[in-house]
Amino acid sequence: MKPVEIKEDIWWIGAVDWNRRSFHGYSVSPLGTTYNNYLIVDDKVALVDTVDKHFWGRLKCNVAQVLGDRKVDYFVINHLEPDHAGCLADAVEHYKPEKIYVSPMGEKAMKAHFHYKDWPVEVVPTGSTVSLGKYSLNFVETRMLHWPDSMLTYVPEAKLAFTNDAFGQNIASSERFADEYDPWVLEQSMRHYYANIVLPYSPMVIKTLDAIEDMGIEIDMICPDHGLIFRGDDVAWVIEKYREYAAQKPKNKAVIVYDSMWKSTEHMAEAVATGLADKGVSVKIYSMKADHHSIIMTEIFDAAAVVVGSPTHNNGILPLMADMLTYMKGLRPQNKIGAAIGSFGWSGECVKILTEWLEKMSMDVVDPVKQKFVPDHEGLGQCYELGLLLGDKIQEKLAE
Amino acid sequence: MEKYVCTVCGYVYDPEVGDPDNDVAPGTKFADIPDDWTCPICGAGKEEFEAES
Ligand SMILES: Cc1cc2nc3c(=O)[nH]c(=O)nc-3n(C[C@H](O)[C@H](O)[C@H](O)COP(=O)(O)O)c2cc1C
Ligand SMILES: [Fe+2]
Ligand SMILES: [Fe+2]
Numbered sequence: 001m002k003p004v005e006i007k008e009d010i011w012w013i014g015a016v017d018w019n020r021r022s023f024h025g026y027s028v029s030p031l032g033t034t035y036n037n038y039l040i041v042d043d044k045v046a047l048v049d050t051v052d053k054h055f056w057g058r059l060k061c062n063v064a065q066v067l068g069d070r071k072v073d074y075f076v077i078n079h080l081e082p083d084h085a086g087c088l089a090d091a092v093e094h095y096k097p098e099k100i101y102v103s104p105m106g107e108k109a110m111k112a113h114f115h116y117k118d119w120p121v122e123v124v125p126t127g128s129t130v131s132l133g134k135y136s137l138n139f140v141e142t143r144m145l146h147w148p149d150s151m152l153t154y155v156p157e158a159k160l161a162f163t164n165d166a167f168g169q170n171i172a173s174s175e176r177f178a179d180e181y182d183p184w185v186l187e188q189s190m191r192h193y194y195a196n197i198v199l200p201y202s203p204m205v206i207k208t209l210d211a212i213e214d215m216g217i218e219i220d221m222i223c224p225d226h227g228l229i230f231r232g233d234d235v236a237w238v239i240e241k242y243r244e245y246a247a248q249k250p251k252n253k254a255v256i257v258y259d260s261m262w263k264s265t266e267h268m269a270e271a272v273a274t275g276l277a278d279k280g281v282s283v284k285i286y287s288m289k290a291d292h293h294s295i296i297m298t299e300i301f302d303a304a305a306v307v308v309g310s311p312t313h314n315n316g317i318l319p320l321m322a323d324m325l326t327y328m329k330g331l332r333p334q335n336k337i338g339a340a341i342g343s344f345g346w347s348g349e350c351v352k353i354l355t356e357w358l359e360k361m362s363m364d365v366v367d368p369v370k371q372k373f374v375p376d377h378e379g380l381g382q383c384y385e386l387g388l389l390l391g392d393k394i395q396e397k398l399a400e
Numbered sequence: 401m402e403k404y405v406c407t408v409c410g411y412v413y414d415p416e417v418g419d420p421d422n423d424v425a426p427g428t429k430f431a432d433i434p435d436d437w438t439c440p441i442c443g444a445g446k447e448e449f450e451a452e453s
Pocket of ligand 1: 024197442443
């Protein structure tokens with residue numbers, strides 16, 4: 001895709017990664033992704049972030065299309081993760097910038113990534129301003145949103161914020177703006193991105209949005225480093241969405257996720273789901289064999305209850321459930337009710353192990369149900385009862 | 401009582417508040433927090449903290 005002028009003399013010059021299906025190896029990205037970076041052409045020319053190393057050629061081509069023979073004066077590095085700073089060493093060598101602006105934590109991360117000796121680095125803590133001519137850059141540290149080095153760059157004269165990973169979505173498209181794209185697909189992608197990348201930093205999201213509000217700055221364009229750009233009414237909309245996501249208010253919804261060898265645990269999962277549905281709860285059942293942990297996580301994110309199921313396997317649980325639980329715990333979901341189910345043959349450790357995981361996530365845990373080998377009518381009845389109980393607990397929680 | 405700042409993420413430990421979610425009662429001095437306690441925001445260890453200047 002060609003460079004696009006998004007505000008006078010401010011250009012999107014990113015790379016569209018149409019074929020990317022795995023995002024950093026831990027999340028799926030069925031729609032591909034983009035690495036957005038930007039060029040501000042003023043008395044001084046500033047390059048905001050770079051792209052994945054794979055697209056170094058694309059970056060040079062885009063810069064040349066906008067600048068012709070003019071040189072790049074400044075780099076602004078909002079985040080050191082290789083999808084945004086991957087071309088940095090090449091770019092420093094090629095453009096020989098006068099200055100590289102980076103946050104205090106960013107400097108540390110930059111050293112640890114590039115082990116450079118003589119780059120013209122200037123640390124810009126929150127509150128620092130750099131003038132480019134008619135435009136200026138205001139820097140705001142956004143530590144732990146989602147790395148310690150994360151930084152936001154605001155251009156007051158253009159009312160534009162470069163937010164790096166915050167507000168991103170994994171979407172490869174020919175469109176550059178959210179208002180040109182299918183809103184339902186956009187929201188699904190935002191939700192998937194938030195649930196799998198931003199979720200553990202929800203307290204920081206709220207703090208950052210409050211700080212921005214207190215600063216009283218006007219924003220009419222949010223430019224993230226992945227996916228579509230928000231402008232006009234979409235700015236307020238996306239900020240509201242982030243507040244909603246960060247609040248983690250549970251919905252009248254439960255997710256049951258399990259793995260199973262001979263389908264006993266699977267049948268138990270279905271019985272629990274029937275109980276929940278009879279209490280008017282919207283339920284989704286996921287087998288770990290059918291879906292990726294990141295897809296399931298997006299559903300768990302706004303559910304009020306999570307039921308995890310596994311048979312006992314070599315005195316433990318099945319490995320795909322261990323994958324899901326490790327992943328889920330790292331993302332620190334809040335405000336959930338949890339329950340464990342599982343079939344076993346002789347020693348039966350499964351529900352104890354699953355319950356411990358749920359407790360480690362501070363879930364409000366109810367008594368588990370376990371069944372020996374193949375559950376009979378009565379055994380499945382206990383699972384159905386668990387579903388009813390969870391349904392009541394969910395209604396209580398929603399009434400809080 | 402002195403506050404301590406996480407050098408990794410900027411979280412401030414305030415002894416008056418403690419970290420009740422992780423079993424550190426209000427009124428606990430930073431030095432008295434168990435050694436295996438980690439930053440509730442970024443997970444960094446106790447040794448990453450510095451007294452607030
Ligand atoms: C989503 C995400 C979360 C991370 N969480 C942590 C963390 O909690 N603590 C940490 O020390 N590093 C964390 N990292 C940083 C990685 O460990 C670091 O980038 C590492 O160099 C990657 O090694 P690799 O190249 O072998 O994948 C995280 C990285 C990502 C992308
Ligand atoms: Fe990142
Ligand atoms: Fe990224």
